[in-house]
Amino acid sequence: MSDWEKRFRRAYFRGVPFYVETSELTTGRRVVQHEFPDQDIPYAEDLGKKGQVFQITGYVLGEDYFNTRDALIRACEKEGPGTLIHPYLGIKKVQCESLNLREDRREGRIATFQLSFLEAGENRFPSAIKNIFSEILDQFREVITDVEAFFIDGLDLVNLPAFVFDSAKQTVDSITTLFEEALQTVKSPSDKDKVAEVTYKLERFKSQSEGMLQGSPQLFESFSEVIEALGDLSTENTESLEMYLTLAQGINEVEEELPEIFEKTSTRSKEKKNRDILLSTARVLFAVNAAQKFIDSDFRSLEEAQEKREEIQSILIEEAEESKNDSLYQSLSQLHASLTEVFPQTSQELSRIIEYTPPVTMPSLVIIYDLFQDPELEQDLLDRNKIIHPGFIPGGESLEVLNG
Numbered sequence: 001m002s003d004w005e006k007r008f009r010r011a012y013f014r015g016v017p018f019y020v021e022t023s024e025l026t027t028g029r030r031v032v033q034h035e036f037p038d039q040d041i042p043y044a045e046d047l048g049k050k051g052q053v054f055q056i057t058g059y060v061l062g063e064d065y066f067n068t069r070d071a072l073i074r075a076c077e078k079e080g081p082g083t084l085i086h087p088y089l090g091i092k093k094v095q096c097e098s099l100n101l102r103e104d105r106r107e108g109r110i111a112t113f114q115l116s117f118l119e120a121g122e123n124r125f126p127s128a129i130k131n132i133f134s135e136i137l138d139q140f141r142e143v144i145t146d147v148e149a150f151f152i153d154g155l156d157l158v159n160l161p162a163f164v165f166d167s168a169k170q171t172v173d174s175i176t177t178l179f180e181e182a183l184q185t186v187k188s189p190s191d192k193d194k195v196a197e198v199t200y201k202l203e204r205f206k207s208q209s210e211g212m213l214q215g216s217p218q219l220f221e222s223f224s225e226v227i228e229a230l231g232d233l234s235t236e237n238t239e240s241l242e243m244y245l246t247l248a249q250g251i252n253e254v255e256e257e258l259p260e261i262f263e264k265t266s267t268r269s270k271e272k273k274n275r276d277i278l279l280s281t282a283r284v285l286f287a288v289n290a291a292q293k294f295i296d297s298d299f300r301s302l303e304e305a306q307e308k309r310e311e312i313q314s315i316l317i318e319e320a321e322e323s324k325n326d327s328l329y330q331s332l333s334q335l336h337a338s339l340t341e342v343f344p345q346t347s348q349e350l351s352r353i354i355e356y357t358p359p360v361t362m363p364s365l366v367i368i369y370d371l372f373q374d375p376e377l378e379q380d381l382l383d384r385n386k387i388i389h390p391g392f393i394p395g396g397e398s399l400e401v402l403n404g
Helices: 003-007 065-077 132-154 162-185 192-210 217-231 237-257 266-295 302-322 326-346 364-372 375-384
Strands: 011-013 016-026 029-034 043-049 053-061 082-086 090-102 110-119 353-356 399-402
Touching: 011 065, 016 065, 053 065, 053 082, 053 090, 065 090, 065 110, 082 132, 090 132, 132 217, 132 266, 132 326, 162 192, 162 217, 162 237, 162 266, 192 217, 217 237, 217 266, 237 266, 237 302, 266 302, 266 326, 302 326, 364 375, 364 399, 375 399
Parallel strands: none
Antiparallel strands: 011 016, 011 082, 016 053, 029 043, 053 110, 082 090, 090 110, 353 399
């Protein structure tokens, strides 16, 4: 097989497949030509690299081409940048500028497109006021884009022995078991329809993983959708946050329980790489979804919020250091820093935990009323200190109290 055949890929945009007839790339430098009076020699001023423009003539076809056609239209109309898998140029982060659709009744079962994509880049335009919340939402999207590229580029089972596929499938099955356990432990599912939706997405992910040969956009999308849907089961963001952190810890336990792979041959090294990619992708997706729930959670205390933020950041920095992928390292590190910046804004009015030692045995309600004149804080005192008999709290023993 020639080198170009090895590098050639099926084209996708936001996970929607299509065929490519021709493609063009426009790039270069932004140059302003200066010509001066009475001077024969001009001056070309270099203002930096041009943003790349990708022009593609493509098509979708088949008896059900309507579905793929509509999915591609929706992908192009969706706000924000997306991942383009270019058949010749690889993975690109782009913004769809235009899609021109052509259908001919005489041809049938085919729709042709003229697609124009612009290099997405990043927004470095200065702002007088730093909107950290808008920035962190951008960080979430960037991490998802980078981990998708990490997954698609890295996972590869093509032309490898059956035991390599079996090993990857064992890893996927272990992750799936975590999903199923999480589904059973959600305390307050918001409605039965969402439970059914998670179950459906989980079954679809299991079905797609049966035939995986490499990291495809559809498999990643299915993977990501299951994780996101699990977080939507609960009406409480803090409960979903805790579930994601538990799942991330579960991945560590899965890694310990799986058989050790000794990298004595190149095939065994590829087997180990596939496992690492699957486990890392899961951990990153758990951490990103946990971070999204974190910024929308109502914490009872500053200390609780700090603890959860640090747990998320611990996962982010660990995965950044282990990823061996420059783009993913950078986006994970930036999200780690952004969580530190957003934290004071989310916690300006949070209570602090203080220590209090009652001088004598007394009821919990008396303690709370003497300290804060707010009986609504009694339940937190009981829960935080695991008090069984609220009417008899021993004197001389230190308690953690929320200074509401």
